Amino acid sequence: MLTALTLGWSAPNALRAQAQPGEGALRRALELENAAKYREAALVYRDAITQGAIVQGMLGLERTFGALGQEDSVLPPVETLLRTSPRDPVLRGVLLRTLRALGRDAAAQRAFDAWRALDPRDAAPYREYVRILLMDRRTGAADSVLRQAVEARGGARDFATEFADLYATMGRWDAAAAAWRDAIADDQYMDQTASYSLMGAPAASRDGVRQALTATPTMPLVTRSALIRTRALLELRWGSPRDAWRALSALPPNDTTAQTWIDFADEAEHANGALAARDALEAAYRVRHDPALVLRAAALSLRASDAAGALRLATEVTPALDSARAAAEALPLRVGALAEQGKAQEAEALIARYGAHVTDAQRRLFARALAWGWIRAGDIARARKAAAEGGGENEDVVSGWLALFDGDLDAARAGLRTAEVKSPEIVTALAFISRAKVARAAGIGAAFLALARGDSAQASRAFEQAAVSVPEAASFLLGLSARVAAARGDETRALALWRQLVEQYPTTPEAPEADLEWARALQRRGDRAAATARFEHLILTWPDSALVPQAREALDRLRLAPDAVARTDR
Amino acid sequence: MPTIHRLVALCAVLLASRAEAQHLLVPMDDAQANHLKAYGVTFNALTEGVRAEWLINYRGGAFLLPDVPFVRRRASLDGVTFEAINDAAVNTIRAEIANTNADAVPLEKAPRIAVYSPPNSPPWDDAVTLALRYAGIPYTRVWDDEVLDQDLSQYDWIHLFHEDFTGQLNKLFLSYRDAPWFIDQRERDLNTARRHGFANIPALKKAVAAKIRTFVDRGGFLFAMCGATETLELALASQNVDIAGAYSDGTPMDPDADNKMDWANGMAIVKAHLEMSAGVNAMSDIDGHQVNVPARRQPLGTFQLFAFSAKLDPVATMLVQDHKSVIPDFYGVTTSFMRNVLRPAVTILAYEDGAPWVKYIHGDLGKGAWTYLGGHDPEDPQHNIGAPPTDLALHPNSPGYRLILNNVLFPAAKKKPHKT
Numbered sequence: 005m006l007t008a009l010t011l012g013w014s015a016p017n018a019l020r021a022q023a024q025p026g027e028g029a030l031r032r033a034l035e036l037e038n039a040a041k042y043r044e045a046a047l048v049y050r051d052a053i054t055q056g057a058i059v060q061g062m063l064g065l066e067r068t069f070g071a072l073g074q075e076d077s078v079l080p081p082v083e084t085l086l087r088t089s090p091r092d093p094v095l096r097g098v099l100l101r102t103l104r105a106l107g108r109d110a111a112a113q114r115a116f117d118a119w120r121a122l123d124p125r126d127a128a129p130y131r132e133y134v135r136i137l138l139m140d141r142r143t144g145a146a147d148s149v150l151r152q153a154v155e156a157r158g159g160a161r162d163f164a165t166e167f168a169d170l171y172a173t174m175g176r177w178d179a180a181a182a183a184w185r186d187a188i189a190d191d192q193y194m195d196q197t198a199s200y201s202l203m204g205a206p207a208a209s210r211d212g213v214r215q216a217l218t219a220t221p222t223m224p225l226v227t228r229s230a231l232i233r234t235r236a237l238l239e240l241r242w243g244s245p246r247d248a249w250r251a252l253s254a255l256p257p258n259d260t261t262a263q264t265w266i267d268f269a270d271e272a273e274h275a276n277g278a279l280a281a282r283d284a285l286e287a288a289y290r291v292r293h294d295p296a297l298v299l300r301a302a303a304l305s306l307r308a309s310d311a312a313g314a315l316r317l318a319t320e321v322t323p324a325l326d327s328a329r330a331a332a333e334a335l336p337l338r339v340g341a342l343a344e345q346g347k348a349q350e351a352e353a354l355i356a357r358y359g360a361h362v363t364d365a366q367r368r369l370f371a372r373a374l375a376w377g378w379i380r381a382g383d384i385a386r387a388r389k390a391a392a393e394g395g396g397e398n399e400d401v402v403s404g405w406l407a408l409f410d411g412d413l414d415a416a417r418a419g420l421r422t423a424e425v426k427s428p429e430i431v432t433a434l435a436f437i438s439r440a441k442v443a444r445a446a447g448i449g450a451a452f453l454a455l456a457r458g459d460s461a462q463a464s465r466a467f468e469q470a471a472v473s474v475p476e477a478a479s480f481l482l483g484l485s486a487r488v489a490a491a492r493g494d495e496t497r498a499l500a501l502w503r504q505l506v507e508q509y510p511t512t513p514e515a516p517e518a519d520l521e522w523a524r525a526l527q528r529r530g531d532r533a534a535a536t537a538r539f540e541h542l543i544l545t546w547p548d549s550a551l552v553p554q555a556r557e558a559l560d561r562l563r564l565a566p567d568a569v570a571r572t573d574r
Numbered sequence: 575m576p577t578i579h580r581l582v583a584l585c586a587v588l589l590a591s592r593a594e595a596q597h598l599l600v601p602m603d604d605a606q607a608n609h610l611k612a613y614g615v616t617f618n619a620l621t622e623g624v625r626a627e628w629l630i631n632y633r634g635g636a637f638l639l640p641d642v643p644f645v646r647r648r649a650s651l652d653g654v655t656f657e658a659i660n661d662a663a664v665n666t667i668r669a670e671i672a673n674t675n676a677d678a679v680p681l682e683k684a685p686r687i688a689v690y691s692p693p694n695s696p697p698w699d700d701a702v703t704l705a706l707r708y709a710g711i712p713y714t715r716v717w718d719d720e721v722l723d724q725d726l727s728q729y730d731w732i733h734l735f736h737e738d739f740t741g742q743l744n745k746l747f748l749s750y751r752d753a754p755w756f757i758d759q760r761e762r763d764l765n766t767a768r769r770h771g772f773a774n775i776p777a778l779k780k781a782v783a784a785k786i787r788t789f790v791d792r793g794g795f796l797f798a799m800c801g802a803t804e805t806l807e808l809a810l811a812s813q814n815v816d817i818a819g820a821y822s823d824g825t826p827m828d829p830d831a832d833n834k835m836d837w838a839n840g841m842a843i844v845k846a847h848l849e850m851s852a853g854v855n856a857m858s859d860i861d862g863h864q865v866n867v868p869a870r871r872q873p874l875g876t877f878q879l880f881a882f883s884a885k886l887d888p889v890a891t892m893l894v895q896d897h898k899s900v901i902p903d904f905y906g907v908t909t910s911f912m913r914n915v916l917r918p919a920v921t922i923l924a925y926e927d928g929a930p931w932v933k934y935i936h937g938d939l940g941k942g943a944w945t946y947l948g949g950h951d952p953e954d955p956q957h958n959i960g961a962p963p964t965d966l967a968l969h970p971n972s973p974g975y976r977l978i979l980n981n982v983l984f985p986a987a988k989k990k991p992h993k994t
Binding site for chain 1: 650653865871956
């Protein structure tokens with residue numbers, strides 16, 4: 005059951021900050037709280053209050069009793085303290101929050117009124133109460149309180165943050181963004197808070213938010229910078245790292261900005277924005293000239309499949325490094341980038357130039373990279389030689405690819421399954437191998453090799469031809485051929501393949517996907533009637549397909565398109 | 575084969591075919607995947623000349639349709655759940671209906687629907703047009719010219735939404751006087767007024783209100799939501815009284831307007847009081863929530879649908895068909911209706927427990943009927959001007975939107991049943 009603590013002391017003037025009041029007790033209480041020993045912590049916080057640590061002790065009691073679910077035990081001590089220190093804003097805040105936690109809305113209203121009555125022009129009561137009301141999404145009540153606040157203070161400027169939160173809670177995103185703009189003008193460090201508040205804006209409202217947060221030339225530089233940071237954080241939270249960087253790159257280049265760019269790179273990297281992070285690090289390097297920044301940028305570039313960018317950056321930074329560091333940090337990136345581009349010979353020459361600086365362990369790693377480079381160049385024999393020189397496992401990703409290019413599906417399966425990161429290419433290869441019942445398929449090898457070499461036209465044709473020799477995976481190969489053709493912009497060829505899949509392989513898993521892509525292609529071509537027919541065909545033919553909701557959504561959009569509405573409005 | 579054996583074989587074939595499905599039951603309880611489009615499927619069937627039945631109070635207000643290919647196709651395309659049943663199953667259902675508080679209402683003809691809506695889209699949505707378009711129910715858009723010049727009896731059902739029939743443009747002048755869309759709207763309405771020989775917008779809108787009343791009186795069905803409910807009543811009661819602020823007609827309100835209102839000319843209100851201050855964003859005390867007056871604003875709660883006797887009160891029962899009986903409330907320019915201003919003959923269809931206001935009301939006028947639903951958008955409780963439109967694809971089972979669509983189908987009932 006609940007145990008209410010009573011505090012039988014009087015504490016006149018105890019709220020004035022003292023040098024070290026109750027420090028020892030506070031430390032002990034915090035340790036107990038961090039160890040989740042809340043009952044013990046509450047007792048020690050009580051002692052701390054007795055020793056004069058009023059504010060910290062009371063906040064500690066609020067936390068610990070909250071953790072115990074005994075919020076009502078907070079009321080006696082805080083009410084006792086308020087009798088002697090009625091104007092203390094921390095104690096008043098504790099009281100309001102506790103009453104809210106207990107669901108005593110009427111009492112919370114009375115507590116707010118009492119606090120406000122002490123000094124109607126004091127902004128603190130309004131701010132605290134509005135915050136509590138918005139936590140409960142009581143936007144009407146919060147709006148009323150804020151209007152009282154504006155009337156009492158003679159203006160809304162002091163409550164820009166609260167208005168911003170209110171509008172955001174109400175879904176009035178334009179107004180919220182405008183209010184945050186005003187708040188940021190007063191306090192540039194509100195950028196994080198503002199972006200968090202506005203991140204819930206739906207896609208349809210984001211242009212309005214962007215507009216409201218646009219800095220004007222007449223604004224002070226600190227305000228402009230803060231608005232830019234806010235925009236960038238928002239774009240990142242909305243899943244657009246490129247747009248975020250575009251906004252952030254407008255900041256004037258200086259040391260403070262460089263740190264902002266580095267911090268952004270950290271966030272962008274975690275938000276799947278490797279290229280945006282790379283650009284930010286490169287920009288920071290131009291200010292700080294720290295090679296570590298460029299090396300990190302190059303690694304991100306390689307990870308994001310921009311081999312040319314990685315090569316440029318790694319090559320640019322090499323002269324700034326001593327030979328040992330260049331061999332250890334820049335050389336692997338340059339070799340990896342060259343291999344991705346199929347420039348294996350250049351990579352070999354580069355490795356040779358570093359001679360003794362390259363360790364045996366590095367050489368073995370480079371050998372695997374060179375093997376991949378020779379694959380990309382189309383020279384399988386040299387790829388095998390490089391892979392053999394690299395030693396390593398008989399079954400690894402490189403050997404798996406080599407086996408697949410040879411048409412040896414069993415060996416390919418064994419090697420590709422070892423990949424730690426299952427790239428889309430590996431997933432596709434394994435998906436095909438799982439469908440094929442044969443151990444060898446020469447035509448398939450040629451098709452995957454063409455794809456690895458970037459010859460998508462040849463790859464698409466080869467996959468289509470291979471469908472004949474591997475009938476149990478024919479629909480898969482035709483679907484793959486169509487996807488490759490569509491990716492290179494050959495929609496005519498893709499359309500023919502999708503039609504073939506739908507008409508000749510209606511019972512396969514690829515048929516609904518083909519029908520959906522066929523319909524989308526027709527829609528892109530402006531043939532609304534044909535697209536409608538295809539979407540309907542998908543829904544009616546494969547009603548249990550996971551793609552049916554997408555088809556229904558597309559049908560609704562077709563039906564509700566502006567000129568379709570004209571047909572509806574008779 | 576002897577003749578008797580041939581006859582037996584023929585009978586067996588006939589019996590076998592009759593045992594197959596002949597009907598489609600579209601449940602409207604929680605088994606339904608898309609309640610809103612189910613109305614569209616039923617409406618579409620009626621449009622194609624097929625008769626349907628509305629099984630009110632049975633499985634959430636299920637629909638019984640013939641098992642014909644185009645109905646199956648439409649239901650499949652729209653993701654509407656249906657069950658193929660035979661005559662025996664239908665008979666079982668009818669027996670259950672006979673023994674419970676349920677009824678089967680024949681639906682014969684698809685109503686001709688008109689939506690009173692301005693030519694240019696204002697920066698707010700119309701929940702009814704959203705529902706109609708989502709469900710695939712066609713409608714005709716009418717505006718002041720059509721109401722004043724055309725014979726409205728060509729329609730069975732007219733919907734009103736956000737329009738301010740007092741001619742004060744919803745008092746948006748207070749906050750949006752410089753907004754381009756507001757200026758356009760005002761100019762458009764002024765031009766219309768002049769074209770029809772009216773001195774100002776309030777005079778125009780009052781004339782439109784009178785025509786709509788006549789439409790109902792002569793047998794039409796009216797469904798109004800949001801601000802149209804309250805302002806229609808005010809306009810009808812003030813045909814000879816100046817209740818509009820100076821910004822809309824150049825003259826201030828008649829200071830004695832409140833005493834000069836002729837409430838007998840309205841449909842739902844017995845007596846109410848006007849908001850006499852032009853600067854206060856409210857029209858009268860009809861609305862219980864007063865959302866745009868911060869000092870008076872009431873919080874949202876939930877409202878409860880009244881349970882009627884399906885056999886004795888089929889009209890009211892049709893209007894409250896839903897798979898939920900308690901629905902979260904939603905704001906509008908007019909959110910609710912105070913009980914104390916309603917005529918005694920008004921049927922209360924939904925109410926908030928313990929509150930002095932009600933949410934959804936219905937009544938008769940002459941040969942026709944009207945229904946009012948407070949609020950703007952059942953799935954956007956805090957709706958504000960400029961907010962993006964509700965995507966009903968995300969709310970296919972909205973109990974609030976079902977109330978709107980109940981009103982669409984209700985005029986299709988075979989005959990207008992009368993309360994006994």
